[in-house]
Amino acid sequence: MDYIEDITQVAVPAVDSGNTAWMIVATILVLLMTIPGIALFYGGLVRQKNVLSIIMQCLLIVGVISILWVAFGYSFVFGTSLCGTAAGSVIGGFDKVMLNGVTPSALTTGNIPEIIFVVFQCMFAVITPALILGAFAERIKFSGFMLFTILWSILVYNPMAHWVWGGGWLQEMGAIDFAGGTVVHINAGISALVMAVLLGKRRGYRVGQPMSPHNVTFVFMGTAFLWLGWFGFNAGSGLQADGIAANAFLVTHLATCVAAMTWMLIDWVHNKKPTTVGVCTGAVAGLVAITPAAGTVSVLGAVCIGLLSSVVCFFMVAVVKPKFKYDDALDAFGVHGMGGIVGSILTGVFATRYISGEGGVEGALYGDWHQLWVQVVATAVSVVFSAAMTYILFKIVDKLVGLRVDARVEEEGLDIYEHGESAYNS
Template sequence: MMTTLLSAYTPVLNTGNTAWMIMATILVLLMSIPGIALFYGGLVRQKNVLSVIMQTMLIVGVVSLLWVAIGYTWAFGTGFKESGSWAWFFMGGLDKAFLKGVTINSITSTGIPELTFAMYQCMFALITPALILGAFAERIKFKGYMVFTILWVIIAYFPMAHWVWGGGFLQEMGALDFAGGTVVHINAGISALIMCLMIGQRDDYKKGHAILPHNVTIVFMGTSFLWLGWFGFNAGSGLAADGLAANAFLVTHVAAAAAAVTWMAIDWMCNKKPTTVGACTGAVAGLVAITPAAGSTDLVGAFAIGIITPIVCFIMVAVIKPFFKYDDALDAFGVHGMGGIIGSILTGVFATSSVTGVGGAEGALYGDWHQLWVQIEATLISILYSAVVTYLLYILVDKFIGMRVCRRVEEEGLDIYEHGESAYN
């Protein structure tokens, strides 16, 4: 993601860039509500669909407030750097708490209001914890989930956003993450894996038969909103309406299309029928993997990432998960975690100066093996940090509040017991 710090000169408002970034912000919001709410909601059983919707709504409300209060300054503040404090390693500063000093006259280097940039980044903070809930769907207490999410966003998301996008050490070491391979997808996907391992299998999962989605039409609708919203997610991350945005737009769509077709073909070969859920899952896997590479790879990279990713993710979902018997209910780790890891590493293979510019980063395919190592190192750091933070937070919240519902609630459905409502009368 390109730098957003105010330039030494006085930037001039660019109305074209501003209009595009407002639109991109709206598109990214569509990924959470209704995108994730419908995608995950359709995959669970009808007795639990409202619990997924409510978990998503909780994130949108609570994380938005946390972001404007401390998240933005944590990730993009510069107070600690200017003062030379050791705390700069972990966070930007407190100089912009509650958006202090961010006025309608604050303009970034690409000519957009800093308020617009703050709102755009808020949408990334929303979608990240929303991705995690797919791993432990149908068996988590709403109260425990709320406390865990608040703590996780503060301790896991805000620092990593600072490290990768706010001038932190991962950005300084040259890691490429245009729109969230490490910050969003690896962060959420690894946390999802730790959560599903610690909360345990659903009771039904132990019986060895598939737990089918209750409404595939809703799954398709959620995928459609995700695909549409991803254009704001990736094409907006250059913070300008320019050629880089056009390239990100193109490679995002091509990677998603290639991944959807690839998963469909694998489904057809292995299960004798191409499925709607499979095609939707493949598209999402492709969107995930192209995210870190959208600002550095061209059409060749998009095709390669779109073909490689669904193959690996399919193996994770259809082979590895059943073999190890962990209950990643909606494949949050299998798709988002693995997709993010693949995309982050392959960025170091397919990055090209034809996109990054003269003298810009290039990947191993174009002779720069150092960039590949940087990507691997950043990926490993992200995995380790997310895993440790999630493990410790789960133990803490489970001890004092409790994370898993009782057997009767799980059996009869979270919608009625946790929210007093039913999706279908």
């Protein structure tokens, strides 16, 4: 009798070229959010004498944080050597330091090269501290800013990213943060508020007498880059070119449009004029708020999140800030912090399996109040952790190198004194 031996070959996953191409594009789009997006948006909002300081801070962040991310940040967040241990709920591990084992053939979710995932996540690590600088603009030493940013990235961003995205305890609890409501926006926004309060007001700052932006055209251009880049930020966070990415693209755009138009109408009624800066600010508020929800909410959720985020953020900027007289120079807390809080909590209201599919989660609107509670806990943890750590780091850095520039430097501008340059020369 002849016997035929069946040899079963184990299928080796192949790179999905479509997903990979999309993630390369998404990564480029997220980089555009910091340079030139944040650089132009914040740079246009400050006074002429400080625009280069904003640009330099953005460039420093991209350079330094990218190096730290590859060296050990990625391993701390997404490493697996401590998986299954108590420490693994807090930190990833050391197995991927200097991208050890991350070869061109190593694949991750969506059958994309893990290298692409590393770079994509690097852009999130880059933009988060860039958002904070809007609160202490025009009055911080470059050296102090550099040291604070490095320490904040290592001790605040990396742990929070692991807790929510890298298999940490908030992810195990079921917290939803599709693209960075807690990790990026609440984290950065709360830190911005703490820094603004501890650093003190800008010289000459008066409630009711705003320091006018020196270039509103820059503000518009920065908003345009942010809006464009956010499609990579949100739609790319599913790591696949699929229906979830398409939905994230749609709800991101829709929530932004609703928020921008809502802010314009409130501005028109409150200040008698619809302003370009107002519409741009409203658009950013909508982009921020839809971020944690982009992979789980429908059009209804997008409209409600866009509307409510604009109302809440406008109230924080126009009413709360003047009342408490803190100098959040470019409204990093009012827009990013509060927008992130609104979006994170409302994710627990509007999340639906209609979008996320079977096995997905339902929000309170669809009968699952537990998810809303989880979102509230995750939001509260982000607020407390960010505030406490930022306070500690501020005190350390201020003691070591100092954070506030001298009165003369602030009066004549950081561009000349800190960088020896002027943005506009005759």
